[in-house]
Amino acid sequence: MPPTDASADAGPVPVHPVHPVHPGHPGCSGHPGPAEDVRDCEDTLDLRLPSELRALFAGQAPDADIGGTAAPATEARVHTPIGPFEVFFDAPDAPDASEALDTVDLLDQVGTWGPIETPVGSFRLQPVRVERDLPAISRWMNDPAVAAFWQLAGSLTQTEEHLRAQLAGDGRSVPCLGLLDGTPMSYWEIYRADLDPLARHYPARPHDTGIHLLIGDVADRRRGLGSALLRAVADLVLDRRPACARVVAEPDLHNTPSVAAFLNAGYRYAAEVDLPAKRAALMIRDRSLRHLM
Structure with a gap:
């Protein structure tokens, strides 16, 4: 069972497991409703992802399947469905995936x-x-x-x-x-x-x-x-x-x-x-x- 808490002066301070985050994606009202309601509010968003996530996505192989859609290496934009939305973001120029991942430092060394x-x-x-x-x-x-x-x-x-x-x-x-x-x-x-x-x-x-x-x-x-x-x-x-x-x-x-x-x-x-x-x-x-x- 993962640790939960600890006292700074008594010894322990809180801790919890390190897991990837998979946030939910609410519907139009902010809360998911029936399937047909979610479909009614489908939309297409044109977003620019943070540089950290853009670098992580650069690690995908040229023919990798992102969200069910293959992304050719020469495409300038990548498409992926997120919940009821379709999201497009600019694909970073990173010919070497491992090099791109090495540049990602989430906590500034x-x-x-x-x-x-x-x-x-x-x-x-x-x-x-x-x-x-x-x-x-x-x-x-x-x-x-x-x-x-x-x-x-x-x-x-x-x-x-x-x-x-x-x-x-x-x-x-x-x-x-x-x-x-x-x-x-x-x-x-x-x-x-x-x-x-x-x-x-x-x-x-x-x-x-x-x-x-x-x-x-x-x-x-x-x-x-x-x-x-x-x-x-x-x-x-x-x-x-x-x-x-x-x-x-x-x-x-x-x-x-x-x-x-x-x-x-x-x-x-x-x-x-x-x-x-x-x-x-x-x-x-x-x-x-x-x-x-």
């Missing part, structure tokens, strides 16, 4: 963000390498205070599968170690909230960036360290991701230490949201308010 100075020391995010980091992360996941929320207690294999699911994905979630003055002491997941299943449950904006955190050692919990690091990582995201206007998180509504840590880190309590495994507090740190909170 987390590993190059560098350190940030905090009241508790110099901190940086280091993307996980399974061979190096698995023993420490698995040990943290088996701490009862962490396991109660992340639900990843068990063998090394279980933790490894959780990490590799992200590392083998399309880059929408990056697992990292948090290094404080050079010492690994926390585990983080930096993810594209707007491309995550979470986006089905709140009014997501393009490039919304989500964070999950657990503090590894008991001695580092419940002394304000989580709040200091949550603020620092939000600042890193906003500094290194110019397109991102908000950092979001979704701790369990009843996880008071976690919610308090986010509030102390300059996040605002935006809403309550019903997620598959919990009722969560949607916490947001806005770029426009970062120097006021």
Whole structure:
């Protein structure tokens, strides 16, 4: 069962599985109706997709079937039906599909963000390498205070599968170690909230960036360290991701230490949201308010 939540100062912070998003496509009224009603509102849209998705579509083979329609390599436009609509977008010029995919970085190279100075020391995010980091992360996941929320207690294999699911994905979630003055002491997941299943449950904006955190050692919990690091990582995201206007998180509504840590880190309590495994507090740190909170 996938992890659900964790407290920043008590160890856990929310996490949920990384899956591709398959959003629904409502009919004219905003809610799908009978089949004949949906057909009555069929239309043709002429849309320009974001550059990230255009680059991903460039990975299709010249004779690949997109939405049931073959797209010759020489065509300038690609057609695909989406729900009741027919969508056309400009096909990107990318003769080499693998090269186009290599240019897609959904999180602006987390590993190059560098350190940030905090009241508790110099901190940086280091993307996980399974061979190096698995023993420490698995040990943290088996701490009862962490396991109660992340639900990843068990063998090394279980933790490894959780990490590799992200590392083998399309880059929408990056697992990292948090290094404080050079010492690994926390585990983080930096993810594209707007491309995550979470986006089905709140009014997501393009490039919304989500964070999950657990503090590894008991001695580092419940002394304000989580709040200091949550603020620092939000600042890193906003500094290194110019397109991102908000950092979001979704701790369990009843996880008071976690919610308090986010509030102390300059996040605002935006809403309550019903997620598959919990009722969560949607916490947001806005770029426009970062120097006021």
